[in-house]
Amino acid sequence: MAWRRLVLVFLLGVPLVAVLAYGFTRDPREIPSPLIGRPAPSFTLRLMDGRELSLVDLRGKVVFLNFWASWCPPCRAEARDLEAAWRRHRDADVVFLGVNIQDTDAKARAFLREFDVTYANGFDPRNRVAIDYGVWGIPETFFLDRTGRITYKHVGALGTGIIHAKLEEARQGVASRLEGKGEYRSIQ
Template sequence: MKGFLIAVLSLAGLIAMMAMSLSSCGTDGGDSTGMPRVSPLVNTAPRVGDTAPDFVMTYPDGRQVKLSDFRGQPVLVNFWATWCAPCRAEMPAIEAAYRRHKDRGFVVLAVNVGESASRVKGFVEQLGLTFPVALDSKGETALVYRVRAIPSSFFIDGNGIIVSRHLGPVSTQIIEDYLLRVLP
């Protein structure tokens, strides 16, 4: 019995030492989810009521896009990836809302985090998406917005103010509730 107890305690100690040593290792390149680590220089995530941080990204065809290009229009900024099942699941609701309300000024800017233009183009074509998709290939915009999980969505009014933030897949009801608040 005494030998068994010593073996169990030794194993527990070894596991604890390994956990401590592994937790202090790593690079600033990202974590096991592929998302960028948050820099200590970025102190807080943008909050509801804050002005949405502007960003410059590229579309898969190479053209540049800035969030401020859409000032005066309500914007859904949605962070996603092709490998993310909940992201894939929310795309039909986003597409349907975009098609229903784009003529009233509603903008969707789907921000792909960390993937190649060719991979994103294939995904967009496969799902028949018509809303704008931008590439955040290095995760820099996700870092500024403190995106720690995807999908993550920011609902921004025409004045550039964040009116809502949603973690997880958005539904038709979530999008419609937002649009009731911001569309004329």
Template sequence: MKRFIQYSALALALAINGVAAAEQAPDFTLKALDGTNLRLAEQRGDIMLINFWASWCGPCIQEMPQLDKLAQKYQPLGVQVWGVNVESDSSAAKAYLNKVSVGFPILLDQDNAVSKAYQVEAMPTTVILDKDGQVRSVHRGYKPGVEKKYEEDIKGLLRE
């Protein structure tokens, strides 16, 4: 019964955020700033935190160091953080990242095809996927402290 209540609560939370429970995440391949191509489907078996952001977005910039801390802490446990920059011209993102370095991959969604597939309507938007590539939570916007919710989501998925 406890498990049923947990899943019901999760389904309700995901529905409120506009994502059906256990919906398969759209696959994509994007070029990273380092020139490599990364494909989401090849990451099965890892928990994925995908953060859609832009350099003109103040909350995105504020959140970036917190995401880097999460990436460093949970990467050894099979959690990946990917930043997806949604700007058609990546020069401002590159300039920002030259000042504030992060250890996780930054991918370029210059034509916004991936952000459209994920129904990104607010900056930043963070999507957390389970090890099977299912969307488990979506967080729109950023306020200091929301990274604690990301961490709760990650810990819950690690326990599954």
């Protein structure tokens, strides 16, 4: 009688504790993106130099789309790698595009000067583009293939190796199954 009750308590209690323990191992902020493999939402962006840029104009090129802000340390950490990767790939039908969110004009420009960023960067003042891409932590980066399909998404700072690898995949139109994750800051 007593052992039967004990078995019952274990049968109910162990899975319950296991579920709760599993919950502790997960990042509650993480939001899995449904966008990988789907066509990238189109947008028009006002660039730092005053020009306007539409994503539609970039069809036929591989696009590296990076959401960032000057106040975010992981964005600073990856800035040099991004610029280096851009200089290496700029002749190969690859376009790097930065989208500055939740920032001020002056601070964004100072950031670009500090890291000597030469690829195009634009403002997203009301977070419209960010919401359209389901952004929740920065830096957040999307890789788009020549048909304008999202092949990979990475939340958090990128390393040189992964940038090259994922650009190559985007060039070949290979979509990743999972998104990547590094050190990030939640946006506000």
